[in-house]
Amino acid sequence: MTAIKTVAFVEPSFYGVSFARVAFEQGHKVISIVSSTENPQKYGYEGIYHDLIVADIRDEESLYQAIVGSPYANQLDALIPATDYASHVTAKVAERIGLRGVPYEAALKSRNKDLAREAYAEHQVPSAKFKKVRTYEDALAAAEEIGFPIVLKPTNCASSQNVYFINDAIELKNAIDTILAFKVTYMDFKVRDEYLIEEYLDGPEFSVELFVKDGEPIFSAVTEKLTSPLPYFVEILHTLPTSVHVEHEDHIVRTAVDALRAIGIVNGPSHVEVKLTSTGPRIIEVNGRPGGDNISSDLLVQAFGVDIFEATVNYYLDNPINIQKRFNRAASIAYVTADREGIFDGIEGFAGLELNENVIRAQLTAAEGDLVTEAKSSDDRLGYFITVGNTPEEAKELALALKETLTVVYHQHETESAAG
Template sequence: MGNNMILFIESNTTGSGMKALKRTKEMGFYPVFLTNDPTRYQGLSHIDCLVVECDTNSVRRVQKKIDRFFQTDHIIGITTTSDFYLEIVAELQQVYQLQGNSPKTIRTCRHKGLSRMALDQHQVLQPKFWIVNSKIELQKISTLISYPVVVKPVDDSGSNGVKLCHDIVEVITHTQELLGVHINVRGQSTEQSVLIEEYVDAPEFSVEMFSDKGDIHFIGITQKEIIGNPYFVEAGHIFPAPLSGEQILNIKNTVIKALQAVQHRFGPSHTEVKWTPQGASVIEINARLAGGMIPELIRISTGVDLLDQQIRMVSGSSFHISESKRKVSGIRFLTTNTSGVFNGFDGVEKAREISGIEQIVITAQKGKKIRPPQNAYDRLGYIVAKGSSSIEVKKKMDEALSKIRTKI
């Protein structure tokens, strides 16, 4: 076992986590993957890394496993690509005196209610909001709410449980449903707290940045397409977003102010905003790389691999990028409008023949029960394209999508 180990505490399941393990090895480090369920990750068994099973939902038990199995001075970094393990990673980084954000910063980012309060204290533009922990608290603020509003759990991921509500009956029903969820998809206890916020009907974007030694580095802005009303499911992205220089500057400065408000000082961040007549309004801050294949779009468009940058920083190196190209790239997620049992797609090979189509990937397994999308977990696959403009990229993705039929 090498003296330059990077420990990964679980990962997301969309593929970037497995890619991170591969890249860590290729970059000359020794990847170690700690998980409570190796079967969760497609392709893990084919990756050259040490897999250690343990209760990753307990900091104490992870620390006990690390101390038992590893020479801790050989560990140069600890990280994750999963929202659900950011807080545990921050605590472990502190225990072993490794680089990272403070546990307080990560908790503020993970808990959407705490994020809202921090932004409010620093006068960052954002929607009006209320945090409720019980039906009684909801009744106390019911007369203050103007509709429609977005109701969401404070600590989930992938747009899970996020819903647009148009009256107090819908708000009460959805709030009670969320407060009744005690365990999330990773087997962790939930906060059992709900965020109710003003619905901002405006175009949505995400902003990718890296923080390093007090400096905040701007990577770019992604345009988002949202479907699934009354739910909020990301159906596609375009990078870079087609925005004016004035819009880019306003969004950039707003997000920098937001990151300073939550004291984010290390590594990647993925901040979602909406463009309003008053400027960029912050929807949420994530102390991690973007999901939804956005890092892959950035790699195709600029040549910059954000996963590499995350690994470099975790290993102790400073942030450094050098763009080698500037193209436009996009992704369109495959979804269904009907419920049933998934039996694959027709037309995928024809769609792959279209010029400019980079990838078509099917993520859903045959036999899976599918439905019209309510969260990111309901997506069935994706199309990635590149071109010289956002209009060209969208046209290529539309053409590819028109050739694909879902078999149910």
Template sequence: MTPPRDPGRLLMVMPYEQLVRKAVEAGFEVWSIWDPALRTPEYLDKVAAHSRELALVDFGDETALRALVARLAREHDVQHVLHLGSEATMAPVLAEAEALGLSPNTAESVRLLNDKHAMRGLLNAHGVSAVRARRADTLGEVEPLLTDFGLPAVVKPTNTAGSRGIALVRTAADLAEWTERVKAGGFEGPFIIEDYLEGPEFSVETLTAGGTHHVVGITAKQTTGAPGFVETGHVHPAPLDPADAAAVRDTVTALLDLTGYAFGPAHTEVILTPAGPRVVESQARLGGDRIPLLVEVATGYDIEAAIFRGLAGEDVTAPAPHRYAAIGFFQLPAGRLESVDGLDDLRARDHVHGVHFPYGPGDVLPRTTDSGTRHGYAVVDAPTPAEAADRIAAARTALRTTTTQTPKEALR
């Protein structure tokens, strides 16, 4: 089905540059809102180039943010308001959009996805992907709750992503280390305590249109494991037994049904335990770690563009993979970068679809503690998962660096 020639006017909050471009390509007129503290002027210029107007506001000022959403929507006769960026600022935007009658989702449906404790309570109440869990409103409540809950247990903030603030606690020493890390990261809670789920991990990308959930693909995750579970790589599609893949898909779509999610992408993380799939967390947004690129390399399907085609009225379908795609994150020693070589050769390889290394000589490579402190990545294609793993290993070897140690304070 061809999208209408004039699908309407769209207001997007925190839209990444390529999303604005793809919305315009689908026929929308786009107004954009960003916080200038979160992106460089050069990046915001790219957003503005595709937008009818780029408005700037402090996302930390929820009153000002809501007022700006309302003003732009009314002044420009906007038909839809979307927030596809970080979930941290979704709540006030969706509350205002819902009040204006311009959101394809209720604020409550998105809250149920984004808030880990709310999501877990919803699933447990309906006997879907049940996992024992407790909520601690403050950091001081975690230790006494853990005493009653029992170890081992996973602890994490209820509203973060990217492995930030998560840990497996087996001992008092683990709890002390996590407590210090949480304090240093400024996480004030609430926190969730859950049973430790053992098994391979997967990310499930979905695109919902008209209340129907389409599973775009399942991605196998590789992590450092306990205690921080930092993601080190992914392969798409996941090499899964068909029965297991069907169980994972059914679990994720059941979650989306329970929340009442009606439109847009969702990124859901699942562990395939001996008792079946268990949802770890979900967010009402596209997956990070370049997973949309992995999907496109493996299938030819542009999930970012499909969002706006679906909003414009085109039928949404799930893609079929014809090869594998993998991402591997560079794992370098922390310290001051003295030299770097091999990037041009790596980018020139036919099977490489993306390389990111945002450091140069003189920069300090941080110690990797979460997704935000990893050192870059390479994306490759391959005919098999084993060959994808070999190509990622070769990409890591191709990046040649030398570093010198610096004081711990400089690495934080």
């Protein structure tokens, strides 16, 4: 057991709750810096922290002053972002108080897709052709230059929020009207009024789960992804390790590492999204933290016995890092979605999933009475379940077969619809 340290997490939520849990279980003193005292209950980490500090996590100075004005001034051993949106703010404050972490400029680039694309281009890392736009006129000129179909997306959001696949000028006008009205994202972070028009990348999608030291990977794994039908890009299945295109794994990993270097991440964890196009791997985006969507918290643990969150806490504390695969299996996570708008009543067959010995967890994220719709972002998914197998093919095929047995049920005697 390492010495007990004082570890602060900025706004634990979603994947970031795993950070707090790991540090708490290691015996460290866990401080949560939050925008509201209600957030531990909201995000499900009551009982796994020792104290709260309230700050405006969107504002560097508020975060800094909250720390230096707290009982933990000059006592923190680590300051760790536990939500994507506060990663650059956290990095800047960590630099100010002399703690290690992702460099501020690298965190800023990973949070802002236009800055990242510029860095990839500067360092000859294959990604997508792009133009930054503000208006419909800008967007139309960019789309005509790049060539339809194109992708329109915000520069600083996540979870596929307002990401559009667009075939023509009419679709572009409709999407621009919607995205211009999108002003505030999660946790009240402002949406920048600059957007990206990007070349649509063909081919299957993957993510690379990485831990790098001095610019080289000490751990890597490639996750296979299935996404919803166009025009949306919602992830509906992850399989780790990949069951397909294994002959390209080394190339995919190397491209991901090159992208990290381009934006300045040379130490610590990362989650890099890649498409294997007809011209080779090309970068979608880089995140300087462990993968979310249950990839790091569940799939890596089930497939390899690897706890990236533990390694990450040790990295921030400058403790020894030892990432070793304890076994070689595979795991998949399948997400259930609605195929239309309606009032959610439940998912027929869902309660019986855990009777299968190879299903390790099944969880609903929608509640009876919720208004649900065809999945346009990750927020619209209704629930998930996780399967394991001796091979990626086994885990994936079981997940897909079980998903076919589920039926989304709607209120008011509406017609039942097969799960998406």
